[in-house]
Amino acid sequence: MAHAPAVSPQRLHQRGITRDEFEALMARGAFDDESRFELIDGRLFAMTYPSPEHENVIQALTQLLVSQIKDLRVQLSVGCGATSLPFPDLALARPANVRSRPEGARLAIEVVVTQWREAQLKLPVYAEGGVEEYWIVHEPKRVVFVHRGAAGREYTETHTLSGSDLLTVPGTDIAFTVDDLFTTAGY
């Protein structure tokens, strides 16, 4: 008999839709060009236009991650299980072929200026979806929350980095401080 995957209790998706259903809706042109959605645990969240701060932090991260350009995805999808299709601000990931989206990622980064709730809702989704490391760059506080060691729908390690604390890009020898990041962004 086929192995039935365990469903963890905090999973929300008794409600909502699957990623296949979301993709089918997209393919049929069900979404307005000005209303972009991402699927988090079966629920569609409207994506907002980035603020200048949000964009400029993304630009700085892009610059710092440029040596990883072949894997670098900026606001593109990363498949995370059957009921989530988030569009992280940045990810290091690679699809299996031209007709597929990447499944999981070496690193996913969300920049938070105001939308703290969505970044938090993605924690269990990324942990379960094969995102090895998840950074939340909190612009107002000038800190970066680094999550790693995924186990089920949780990360076992969380570090709060600021100032001269070093961010190391997983699977590379690239490292920069939190200060470097915000200085690069123009702060």
Place this chain on the structure above:
Amino acid sequence: MAYAPPAPPERTQQRGITRDEFEALIARGAFDDDARVELIDGVINMKPRPSPEHSAVVRALNRLFRACDADVDVQSPLEVGGQSFPLPDLAVVRSPGMHAHPEGALLVVEVVVSRWREAQLKVPVYAAGGVGTYWIVDVNERRVLVHADADAERREYRRVREFRGGDVLRVPESDVAFSVDELFAVAERRSA
């Protein structure tokens, strides 16, 4: 060989989903914030959070419509055709009772501050969907575009007129009438 211009697109379901499918998505809890999603000609659209100006004009219209004998819905779902389920800013409707949304309306009003596109996309939807009169209130230009005499077949209104200043707006099938100036004066007023 002579150049043949492409045929105009058929208006039937070339894109998007039906209202039934949209309602099923909502019933399944597919949207984080379903109070603001609407379906326009098969396409899902997220209504932006209203600005203060937008809310003030909706509030003023709601006050001016109070004298009207009909029922006035504010940002409530309206059934118009099989592929649309908009949330108009205001709709003067005949209530269908407790267990259904109104189908069509005597009058629909959309208030536009910056996003013209949705209001324009709704013109054919309302014309075909049993909305007798459609007002687009253009807040920045202090004017109201009145669409009347719907041609459901052609999905358009036969009469479109711009109202400004002292031009008097009349709510269909009621005695309620007020000028464009009056509308914006009420919107500007602060409560005592």
